[in-house]
Amino acid sequence: MRIACTDFDLAATLESGQVFGFEKLADGRFEGTLAGHRVRLAQSGDQLHVENGKGPFSEKDVRDYFDLDRDLKPLFGILESEKPLAASLGAFRGLRLIRQDPWQALACFILSSNNNVKRIQHIFRNLEAHYSRFPSAADVARTHERTLRQLGLGYRAPFLSRTGTFLASNPFYLDAMRSCAYDEARSRALAFPGIGPKVADCVLLYGFHRLDAFPVDVWILRAMRKHYFGGRRVSESRVHAYGRKRWGALAGYVQQYLFHGSRNGVIY
DNA sequence: AGCCAGGATGCGC
DNA sequence: GCGCATCATGGC
Numbered sequence: 001m002r003i004a005c006t007d008f009d010l011a012a013t014l015e016s017g018q019v020f021g022f023e024k025l026a027d028g029r030f031e032g033t034l035a036g037h038r039v040r041l042a043q044s045g046d047q048l049h050v051e052n053g054k055g056p057f058s059e060k061d062v063r064d065y066f067d068l069d070r071d072l073k074p075l076f077g078i079l080e081s082e083k084p085l086a087a088s089l090g091a092f093r094g095l096r097l098i099r100q101d102p103w104q105a106l107a108c109f110i111l112s113s114n115n116n117v118k119r120i121q122h123i124f125r126n127l128e129a130h131y132s133r134f135p136s137a138a139d140v141a142r143t144h145e146r147t148l149r150q151l152g153l154g155y156r157a158p159f160l161s162r163t164g165t166f167l168a169s170n171p172f173y174l175d176a177m178r179s180c181a182y183d184e185a186r187s188r189a190l191a192f193p194g195i196g197p198k199v200a201d202c203v204l205l206y207g208f209h210r211l212d213a214f215p216v217d218v219w220i221l222r223a224m225r226k227h228y229f230g231g232r233r234v235s236e237s238r239v240h241a242y243g244r245k246r247w248g249a250l251a252g253y254v255q256q257y258l259f260h261g262s263r264n265g266v267i268y
Numbered sequence: 269a270g271c272c273a274g275g276a277t278g279c280g281c
Numbered sequence: 282g283c284g285c286a287t288c289a290t291g292g293c
Contacts, residue, residue, distance in 0.1 A: 017274055109274080116273035119291060154289030159276085196276045217274035235283085259274070272293085281283085 001050040003059055007072045009094030010043040016260040017117055018206050019098050020108050020124045021134065033134065035061040067096045067209075075253050084227045085254065088261025097256060098206065102174045103137055103167065105207030110159050110194045112202070119152070126151040137171075140164025159194025166192075174207075182212055197236065205252040214243040214251040223262045 014022045014030050022032035022041075029042040040051040050062055063069055072094075079089040112120050124134075130151055131139050140148075141164045148157035167173055177185045185208065189200035201215035216224070216236045224239045225231060228246075247254040261267040 110276095112273090113275035114273065114288075115275085115290080116292070119273080122291085149289080152290070155287090156276095156289080194276065198275060202274075215274070218272095219274065263274085270293105273291095275288100277286105277288085279285085279287105281285105 001052070001059060001062070003048040003050065003062055003068070004046060005043075005048045005066075005068050006046055007076075007094045008043070008046075008048065008066065008068060008096060009092055010041060010048060010066075012092040012095040012260060013066060013098065014041075016092075016095055016256055017263070018256065019100060020112075020117070020121045021104075021128070023121075023125075033128075034065055065099055067099060070096070072096070072253075075250050078247065078250060078254060079257055084223065084261070084267045085257055087266050088257040091264070091266045092257060092260055095256060095260060097209065097211065097253060099209050100206045102177070102203070102207035104134055106163065106174070106189075106192070106195075106203045107135075107140070107160060109199045109202040109206070110163060110192075111153060111156055113156065113194065113196070113199060115156075123152040135164075137164045137167035141168035156194055159192075162193045163195075178208060182210060185210065186213075197240065201240070201252075205255075211252040212244060212249050214240055214247070214255050216240045216243070217259070219259050219262045220255060223258055223267060227267075 010030065022030045024030055029040050031038070031040050033039070035057060037052050037055050037057050042049040048062070076089060079085040108120065108124065111123055128134055135143070140160060143161070145157045145161050148161060153160060177188055180188065182204070185204055186200050189195055189203045190197070195203065198215050198217050201213040204210040204213035205215060216239050221236055221239055224243065225234060228242065243255065244251050258267065
């Protein structure tokens with residue numbers, strides 16, 4: 001399948017720490033699961049190539065997943081007007097926010113706390129291998145904690161176990177969060193074990209495509225302190241409130257360019 | 269060897 | 282509200 005795409009950077013999108021299930025192959029293609037199907041992805045210019053097996057799999061699935069029908073010009077207008085962001089735009093123009101499955105985003109970002117991307121990817125692959133797919137909440141619910149530990153989760157095993165158990169017996173809980181206002185959805189995310197302020201915003205941003213969410217991790221905190229607070233050691237909650245107010249409905253997109261740019265040395 | 273990783277939690281203050 | 286120790290694990 002070939003899909004026309006403008007203002008799209010596949011590699012930046014898949015390597016910017018928002019999704020952990022794609023592996024870069026030796027030839028530069030990416031392999032992972034999209035809309036329930038194993039795919040291999042490659043980009044050449046304004047074309048996205050998708051190889052997949054048989055199944056109910058459409059171009060629309062891909063366009064939705066990669067947010068390809070969004071006009072990024074309003075975002076680019078913001079990024080161009082601020083020095084640190086313009087640098088990231090120059091390097092990663094076309095980085096887009098993926099629409100992930102809410103449960104998968106929630107599970108992955110429980111694993112992400114005090115962890116590094118390489119190891120999160122490793123745990124993700126362990127989970128896929130153990131269950132022959134990414135586990136559902138029900139899968140996790142009937143798995144013993146020690147098994148999760150053996151898959152590499154460490155001390156986060158009980159967090160995921162308890163979350164899976166709750167969602168297996170409340171199967172529409174995440175669906176209901178879709179229609180909540182930001183504050184309500186965030187406080188519900190915060191109520192899960194192992195989910196604090198940063199991961200809650202990741203769940204809203206990546207799992208529910210709430211673009212007004214603004215996750216503040218160590219990279220965002222450093223970059224924001226330096227470029228927007230004159231180097232002052234302001235708190236994460238202040239940075240969070242500031243980012244959301246300054247960039248509003250596109251705060252999450254701005255955050256993604258700031259994060260990826262900072263992590264790759266484009267912003268310093 | 270020791271520090272860090274897309275932090276969260278529980279504590280004392 | 283803030284600061285701090287602790288939490289598995291492995292990459293670097």
